[in-house]
Amino acid sequence: MTSSPSRFRGTDSYLSSEGLQAAVNCALTLQRPLLVRGEPGTGKTLLAEAVAESLGQRLLTWHVKSTTRAQDGLYVYDTVQRLYDSRFGEGDVRDIRRYIRMGPLGESFASKERVVLLIDEVDKADVEFPNDLLHELDRMRFRISETNEDVVAAHRPVVIITSNNEKELPDAFLRRCVFHFIDFPDQELMRRIVGVHHPGLDESLTEQALKVFYELRNFTRLRKRPSTSELVDWIAVLKANGVTNVKLDDNLPFLGALLKREQDLMAVAEAFGRGRRTKA
Amino acid sequence: MFLPFLYELRRRGVPVGAQEAVALAGALKAGLHDSSLDGFYHVARALLVHAETHLDAFDQAFLAHFKGMEGAGQQLKDELLEWLKEARERRELTPEERALLEHFDVEELEKLFQQRLEEQTERHDGGKKWIGTGGASPFGHSGNPREGFRVGGEGAEGGGGRMAMKIAGARRYQGYRGDVVLDTRQMAVALRKLRAFAREGVADELDVEGSIAATAKNAGELEVVTRPPRRPNTRVVLLMDVGGSMDPYAHLVSRLFSVAKQATHFKELRTYYFHNCVYGRVFDSPYLVGGISVPDLLAQVGRHHKLVVVGDALMAPYELTMRTNSEGRYDPTEGKEGLVWLMELARHFERSAWLNPEPPQTWRGNTIQAVKNVFDMFPLTLEGLGEAVAHLTKGRMVRGRR
Structure with missing residues (x-):
């Protein structure tokens, strides 16, 4: 791969829309982080893999958790190890570099070739987390204060950030990102997705399952609407049990695979039960 | 060339600035748009x-700007009339539709169109009269009369840009607008901002800096220091109006309640119900039983609790002045007026907010106005909730400001 920005056109296994391609290419050309948002199960995380694959670059992943701090992504100074080593006289304690461990972001800067860095579910961390990353993502460099060394990215990594919108991200952070919102797949795309996961599935079952699925999604009283992965699981269960006909009524088979909340199950039973359909 | 578009966006509340303009210019220079709309x-x-x-606002701005509804009026009009003349020869029209077309005299139509174009100040979807999309008006596109009399679209962009217009016109992101009433997830997001942390409880987290300092003081002998982990420290009192005029909003308010209950980032959440106005007592259930008197409540919860009241504040004026005692019973001599009870609540808490499901346009000239003088009031929409939360998380209010 040359260092000049190459165009992303999706891959064989990752179906991407025109808007998504434009967003990825903007991020590549302008060398800005790409922020991807969308409902769970719309393939936000897979996008990074697809981009890495199509650019032929290595993918580094940083899974953000509620306890993650921005510093963890750059480097961690293992003080406790050093303290113990000094106590028990193991190793060269004076060489502080031995106790600096690079985080995913630090590693992507230090890497010799350009890499794709996925910062997954950035909104899981504390509200201040994205702000702490602003400078590093902007300048693509940081300083290890313990050793007084600068880590400067030789090649700006392609940064892809996903968010489930659990927390509002700060404006200053948003301004620096290229934004893309992944739509929930429409029926046509969903049929292709189901086809990828369950090749050779009976067509009438696919048709019926999709119909039920979108009817449920349009049912406004649900607390949690089923998403792609739930549909795929549900069809797997249907297939395993040899079900050939599904219809949205009170004895819909394995509804628990689609709806995970008790209130939702009750609401559906109430609205679609006993054959009388009430429009939701 | 695209600068007016940016101002159009700003006008519609999309915050774009110089940074975005520079980025867009850079992208266009790099040819990322493939020279197509x-x-x-x-x-x-x-x-x-x-x-x-x-x-959604972006889509609307895009349509308004590039459809040339405001910009290229003359060109647009000519195209439209072209189309109209053609339309009579179109084969795909049903006899009924053709009959309908015959109804309209081209000249008359032109007059009508221009007149409406002038009257109309913004984009319009659905409906029967205005020029826009999805309606039954003879002007606009994707309307009932077959393809409608398409405004903009094909000719205007010279063949290109049809997809973009279609996508923008579909307004698929309408559901994500910030100013529409909330869904549970969005509410949860908004409430999450209320959280604050404090270090309290069992010390089971390693304090690295502390350990280093202690070890150094201890002449190099390892000394491990621990500290309590950070825990949420927000306490909330939620009061909710039930029954009567609040019935239309029952579903909305119950969602807010369920979200607040599920929120794990509150150290304490107390929820109470009242009807119309607080009369000395708030209740445990929407059936107005159980509960606690207001003086008891104020004794139990500190000033640092955040008070959130949800209600429409609409009632008969006498209900604000009715005197009741702390048991919630009518007591014309010893009791306090409803409004006074509200004031006591407002005065006790450092931060409080009133969320009102009634649209803000209706907040004048009725009991809402009186209540609004006591509480800071916010509309019960995503934006309003966000503002209320921001208001609640600020420091203390100036005491006795009212």
Whole structure:
């Protein structure tokens, strides 16, 4: 791969829309982080893999958790190890570099070739987390204060950030990102997705399952609407049990695979039960 | 060339600034839009919009700007009339539709169209009269009379840009607008901002800096220091109006309640119900039983609790002045007026907010206005909730400001 920005056109296994391609290419050309948002199960995380694959670059992943701090992504100074080593006289304690461990972001800067860095579910961390990353993502460099060394990215990594919108991200952070919102797949795309996961599935079952699925999604009283992965699981269960006909009524088979909340199950039973359909 | 478009976006509440303009210029210079309007739509959307709440506004701005409804009026009009003349020869029209067309005299139509174009100040979808999309008016597109009399679209962009217009016109992101009433997840997001942390409880987290300092003081002998972990420290009192005029909003308010209950980032959440106005007592259930008297409540909860009241504040004026005692019974001599009870609540807490499901336009000249003088009031929409939360998380209010 040359260092000049190459165009992303999706891959064989990752179906991407025109808007998504434009967003990825903007991020590549302008060398800005790409922020991807969308409902769970719309393939936000897979996008990074697809981009890495199509650019032929290595993918580094940083899974953000509620306890993650921005510093963890750059480097961690293992003080406790050093303290113990000094106590028990193991190793060269004076060489502080031995106790600096690079985080995913630090590693992507230090890497010799350009890499794709996925910062997954950035909104899981504390509200201040994205702000702490602003400078590093902007300048693509940081300083290890313990050793007084600068880590400067030789090649700006392609940064892809996903968010489930659990927390509002700060404006200053948003301004620096290229934004893309992944739509929930429409029926046509969903049929292709189901086809990828369950090749050779009976067509009438696919048709019926999709119909039920979108009817449920349009049912406004649900607390949690089923998403792609739930549909795929549900069809797997249907297939395993040899079900050939599904219809949205009170004895819909394995509804628990689609709806995970008790209130939702009750609401559906109430609205679609006993054959009388009430429009939701 | 695209600068007026940016101002159009700003006018519609999409916060774009110099940074976005520079980024867009850079992308266009690099040819990312493939010199097509479709490409421009996608590139501009990726760079100018930062949240899905603005996608709908972006689509609208894009339509308004590039459809030339305001800009290229003359050209547009000519095209429209061209189309109209053609329309009579169109084969795909049913006899009924053709009959309908015969109804309209071209000249008359032209007059009508111009007149409406002048009257109309903004984009319009659905409906029967205005020029826009999806309606039954003879003007606009995707309407009932077959393809409608398409405004803009094909000719205007010279063949290109059809997709972009279609996408923008579909307004698929309407559901994500920030100013529509909330769904549970969005509410949860908004409430999450209320959290604050404090270190309390069992010390089971390693304090690295502390350990180093202690070890150094201890002449190099390892000394491990621990500290309590950070825990949420927000306490909330939620009061909710039930029954009567609040019935239309029952579903909405119950969602807010369930979200607040599920929120794990509150150290304490107390929820109470009242009807119309607080009369000395708030209740445990929506059936107005159980509960606690207001003086007891104020004794139990500190000033640092955040008070959130949800109600429409609409009632008969006498209900604000009715005197009741702390048991909630009518007591014309010893009791306090409803409004006074509200004031006591407002005065006790350092931060409080009133969420009102009634649209803000209706907040004048009725009991809402009186209540609004006591509490800071916010509409019960995503934006309003966000503002209320921001208001609640600020420091203390100036005491006795009212």
